[in-house]
Amino acid sequence: MGVLNVTPDSFSDGGRYLSREDALAHAHAMWRRGADIIDIGGESTRPGSQRVDAETETARVLPVVRALAADGLVLSVDTTRAAVAAAAIEAGAQVINDVSGGLADPDMAKVAAETGAPFVLMHWRGHSKDMNALAEYKDVVAEVRDELCARVDDALAAGVATEAIVLDPGLGFAKRAEHDWALLHSLDVFLDLGFPVLVGASRKRFLGRLLADAEGEPRPPSGREVATAAVSALAAQAGAWGVRVHDVGASLDAVKVAAAWREASGG
Numbered sequence: 001m002g003v004l005n006v007t008p009d010s011f012s013d014g015g016r017y018l019s020r021e022d023a024l025a026h027a028h029a030m031w032r033r034g035a036d037i038i039d040i041g042g043e044s045t046r047p048g049s050q051r052v053d054a055e056t057e058t059a060r061v062l063p064v065v066r067a068l069a070a071d072g073l074v075l076s077v078d079t080t081r082a083a084v085a086a087a088a089i090e091a092g093a094q095v096i097n098d099v100s101g102g103l104a105d106p107d108m109a110k111v112a113a114e115t116g117a118p119f120v121l122m123h124w125r126g127h128s129k130d131m132n133a134l135a136e137y138k139d140v141v142a143e144v145r146d147e148l149c150a151r152v153d154d155a156l157a158a159g160v161a162t163e164a165i166v167l168d169p170g171l172g173f174a175k176r177a178e179h180d181w182a183l184l185h186s187l188d189v190f191l192d193l194g195f196p197v198l199v200g201a202s203r204k205r206f207l208g209r210l211l212a213d214a215e216g217e218p219r220p221p222s223g224r225e226v227a228t229a230a231v232s233a234l235a236a237q238a239g240a241w242g243v244r245v246h247d248v249g250a251s252l253d254a255v256k257v258a259a260a261w262r263e264a265s266g267g
């Protein structure tokens, strides 16, 4: 899943693809490099970011969705707003990627049910401005699992089909670095729930901290691509359904290494 943030303030690529031609060119470049889905987001979810209104988010996302759908690309819309998701599906997106797992908008599950669109339920505890205060867990794996199961129950109750649901542990969302690593280490716990699992580690803060320099200065987002690709390989090895990444080529190569390693026979 290739990330296309048509926002001015996303944490690692904010503003680079705000213009329509830049957004379309970047989407096609990721598609040519092998992305299976282009994930289009019009509102930054960066910790501490301010929300934008639905009109702004829609104005950013819809033209790009229309143009890329017309070119035959498979698209997900990264939004917590039901109206934006509905409009994007109408404009040609196929997948709803809701970082709030349906919590932010009570109508989202209904839109997913009515459209039949695959529905990514990510673990979330609140909007970006107060997310870090929510990163308190006694057992992060068990609590994230249980909270995601509640999201699944609500989605199913709204009429979403079981086979439409994809789970995502929500790395970096109301999580400190140790929580992110614990969730990756226990990816099987989420896979055992019986749904595909999407992993979104790309360029995130926990990787920057892992790669900090001698003075403890975290590696900047642009320097986290190799670590992201390593996570992609290990996530593939663990059975993840997909990885949501900025650098599609690096992760595709890394996932191919994992596949070759796993499938090597004695021949």
Ligand SMILES: Nc1nc2ncc(COP(=O)(O)O)nc2c(=O)[nH]1
Residues within 6 Å of the ligand: 003, 005, 010, 011, 012, 041, 045, 046, 078, 097, 098, 099, 120, 122, 168, 170, 171, 198, 199, 200, 201, 202, 244
């Ligand atoms: N399903 C899913 N969606 C997401 N959307 C945005 C971000 C934030 O990262 P970005 O600012 O690079 O888009 N992370 C996720 C994620 O981990 N999973």
